[in-house]
Every structure is written in C-alpha cells, then in structure tokens.
Amino acid sequence: MGDHAGMKGIQRAELARRTGCNLETVRYYEKVGLLPEPPRTASGYRSYNSTHERRLRFVLRARELGFSLDEIRELLRLVDERDRPCAEARDVAAVHLADVRAKIADLRRMERVLEDVVAQCGDGTLPECPLIETLFQERTVN
Amino acid sequence: MGDHAGMKGIQRAELARRTGCNLETVRYYEKVGLLPEPPRTASGYRSYNSTHERRLRFVLRARELGFSLDEIRELLRLVDERDRPCAEARDVAAVHLADVRAKIADLRRMERVLEDVVAQCGDGTLPECPLIETLFQERTVN
DNA sequence: GTGCAGTCTGTAGCAACTACAGAGTCAAGA
DNA sequence: TCTTGACTCTGTAGTTGCTACAGACTGCAC
Numbered sequence: 001m002g003d004h005a006g007m008k009g010i011q012r013a014e015l016a017r018r019t020g021c022n023l024e025t026v027r028y029y030e031k032v033g034l035l036p037e038p039p040r041t042a043s044g045y046r047s048y049n050s051t052h053e054r055r056l057r058f059v060l061r062a063r064e065l066g067f068s069l070d071e072i073r074e075l076l077r078l079v080d081e082r083d084r085p086c087a088e089a090r091d092v093a094a095v096h097l098a099d100v101r102a103k104i105a106d107l108r109r110m111e112r113v114l115e116d117v118v119a120q121c122g123d124g125t126l127p128e129c130p131l132i133e134t135l136f137q138e139r140t141v142n
Numbered sequence: 143m144g145d146h147a148g149m150k151g152i153q154r155a156e157l158a159r160r161t162g163c164n165l166e167t168v169r170y171y172e173k174v175g176l177l178p179e180p181p182r183t184a185s186g187y188r189s190y191n192s193t194h195e196r197r198l199r200f201v202l203r204a205r206e207l208g209f210s211l212d213e214i215r216e217l218l219r220l221v222d223e224r225d226r227p228c229a230e231a232r233d234v235a236a237v238h239l240a241d242v243r244a245k246i247a248d249l250r251r252m253e254r255v256l257e258d259v260v261a262q263c264g265d266g267t268l269p270e271c272p273l274i275e276t277l278f279q280e281r282t283v284n
Numbered sequence: 285g286t287g288c289a290g291t292c293t294g295t296a297g298c299a300a301c302t303a304c305a306g307a308g309t310c311a312a313g314a
Numbered sequence: 315t316c317t318t319g320a321c322t323c324t325g326t327a328g329t330t331g332c333t334a335c336a337g338a339c340t341g342c343a344c
Contacts, residue, residue, distance in 0.1 A: 013321070024302055032300090043309060045322055054278065061277045066252045069300070079274055087266025089273045090259075097256040104249045107242050110208045114239040117232075124229025131231045132221055135203045136196065155290070166333055174331090185340060187291060211331070 009047040019056050026056065034059055034073060067096055151189040161198050168198065176201055176215060209238055 016023045029035045035055055038046045055076070062072045074092055078085035113134070120130035158165045171177045177197055180188045197218070204214045216234055220227035255276070262272035 011322075022302075025300085028301060043322085045309080058277050061279070063300095064252075065255055065277075066249070075274070075277070078271075084266075085274065086263055086268050086271035089271050090263035090266050093256055093260050093263070093273050097253065097260060100249050100253050100256060104246060104253065107208070107246045107249070110206075111239065111242050111246065113207055114235055114242060118235050118239060121228055121232035121235070124226075124232045126228050129220075129228035129231050131235050132217070132227065135200045135207075135217070137203070153291075164333075167331085170332060185291090187340080205331090 009041075009049070010053075011048070012046055015048045015053060015056065018053060019060060021056060021060055029056070029059060032069065034069060034076065065096075066100055067092075071096060151183075151191070152195075153190070154188055157190050157195060157198065160195060161202060163198060163202055171198070171201060174211060176211060176218065207238075208242055209234075213238060 010018075012023055012026060015021075016026055026035070030037055035052065038048050038052055041047055058076070058079075059072055062075060067075070071092055075089060078089050078092075117131040117134050152160075154165055154168060157163075158168055168177070172179055177194065180190050180194055183189055200218070200221075201214055204217060209217070213234055217231055220231050220234075259273040259276050
C-alpha cells in the first residue's frame with residue numbers, strides 16, 4: 001500500500017491481520033511495555049503507524065526464535081540505545097542459544113525413553129504394560 | 143514413627159524428602175486429583191503410606207518424561223482400571239512422543255538461526271548488528 | 285512452659301498469552 | 315433516521331504447573 005504519509009492510522013485488527021499476531025496479544029505486549037502505547041483517535045481508538053508495525057514484527061520474530069519477553073525487552077533496549085549494541089545483543093542470543101540446546105538435550109532424553117517404551121509395548125496386547133512398569137520404576141534413566 | 147506394618151503414616155515433609163518432590167507440589171497434586179487425599183491424624187495431619195509414595199513416584203517419573211498432568215491422569219486411570227491398559231497407554235505415549243519430536247524440530251530451527259546470527263556477530267564490533275537486522279526482517283526462515 | 289519445627293488452609297504470584305463481559309463507536313443499508 | 319453489525323474499548327479471569335507466602339494450629343524436646 002501507499003506509504004509516504006500513507007499508513008498513518010491503522011487500527012488494531014488491521015495490524016493484527018498484517019502481522020499475523022492475535023489481537024489480544026498486541027494489547028498484551030503494550031501492557032507489559034514491549035510495544036509503545038500508540039496515539040488515540042478522538043474517541044479513544046488506537047492508531048498505529050509503520051514504526052509500530054515494524055516493532056511488533058521484531059517482537060514476533062524474536063518469539064519465533066524462542067526469546068523470552070524479558071530477553072526481547074533487552075534486545076529492544078539495545079536497538080533504541082544504538083550505542084554499539086552488537087556485542088551485548090550477541091551475548092543475549094548466545095545465552096539463549098545455550099538454553100535452547102539444553103532444552104533439546106532434555107527432549108532428546110525423553111524421546112529416547114519414549115521411543116523405547118512405545119516399541120516395547122508393541123501391539124498393546126502384553127498383560128504387563130512396559131510403559132506403566134517403567135513409570136513405576138525408580139529412575140532407570142539418566 | 144514406628145508402625146508395625148512398616149511405613150504407615152509418614153508425613154508430608156518425609157514424603158517430599160524421600161521422593162525429592164517439593165512439599166507444596168505434593169499438595170498441589172492432591173488438589174488437582176493426581177494423588178488421592180491421604181487419611182488424616184486426629185489433629186488433621188496427612189498420613190501417607192507406601193502406596194501414596196509409589197503413586198507419587200509414578201507422577202514424578204512421568205513428568206520427567208514430559209507428560210502433561212492431563213496425560214498422567216489418563217495413564218493413572220489406565221493403571222487403576224487394569225483392563226488391558228497397554229494399548230491405550232502406548233497410544234498416550236505415542237502422541238506425546240510426536241509432541242516431543244515436534245518440539246525438538248522447533249528448537250532445532252531456532253538453534254540453527256541462533257548459531258548463525260551469533261557467528262555473524264563475531265566479536266560484536268560490527269556497526270550494524272546482524273542479529274538485530276535479522277529480527278527486523280520478515281520471516282527469512284521456515 | 286516455652287521455643288521451634290512441622291503442619292494446616294487459602295490465596296497470590298510466575299510466563300505468555302487467550303477469552304470473555306459489558307459498554308461505547310462507526311459506517312452502511314432500509 | 316434508525317438500525318444493524320462489526321469493530322473498539324476496559325478490566326478481569328482462565329490456562330499450565332507449579333512455588334511462595336500469611337496466619338493459625340500442633341507436637342515434641344528441653
């Protein structure tokens with residue numbers, strides 16, 4: 001769409017539609033300070049412009065990468081301060097990457113055990129269910 | 143203390159200590175119906191026996207494998223009904239296994255992108271931070 | 285008897301949304 | 315002009331799986 005003085009004043013539903021973000025979520029992000037409160041029309045309706053949209057996209061993209069809202073707040077702060085943010089941003093991402101890897105490791109442990117018990121259950125006709133027996137055992141797995 | 147038939151009547155803290163489960167968590171599991179309400183002493187203190195402990199261990203083990211409380215409720219129901227539970231239990235586990243795999247896939251996507259941006263950031267002296275630029279882009283990754 | 289640890293209940297908090305209820309606003313159609 | 319329907323507003327409560335109190339009671343040792 002035309003944009004020079006063009007997209008002044010889109011409303012919540014339109015912003016949500018454009019970004020694929022849930023309506024209520026936009027409001028939530030404003031409430032918790034991730035997005036700035038937009039100006040209002042005379043009757044109190046929120047009126048967004050392209051900078052709001054851009055910022056929302058940033059948040060959504062960061063969420064896709066699993067950053068917590070706190071981490072995103074930190075990243076946005078770095079964006080705004082514009083004072084050599086790269087090293088700090090990289091550190092935030094590196095810490096998050098370590099978290100992601102730890103979660104993957106956890107899930108893989110679960111995956112292995114689950115694979116195993118599902119296979120042992122076979123067609124499900126065993127009188128003693130291996131899954132249930134496994135769960136009653138003291139931690140056999142590390 | 144010493145009860146003739148062995149471990150009749152341990153209390154909450156002792157149960158928590160034995161199983162490694164947080165005190166408050168035991169109470170929470172009772173409240174949401176995962177564990178049966180134990181009998182009480184004259185003054186209202188909960189008194190657990192080995193079947194309570196066994197059941198709590200089951201819940202904790204299932205949590206370690208990432209089962210949701212709803213799934214655990216379902217598994218416990220199957221345990222109690224004892225009516226050929228293996229096929230159904232296996233199905234619960236198979237669905238959960240699929241969830242776990244989906245989560246792993248999500249996290250690996252995140253991992254790849256994060257690895258990439260952290261590497262691009264290098265020593266953090268770039269004027270335009272690649273991480274931040276990536277986050278401002280429309281989804282480049284699927 | 286007095287101190288302290290244990291237990292009891294109920295409630296509130298966390299993350300990150302999501303889903304209402306109940307009221308107001310706005311533009312188009314009859 | 316009136317009405318309908320879709321949109322917006324606010325505030326609050328629900329979700330999952332806990333965790334952490336507050337304030338009162340109990341049980342036991344010294």
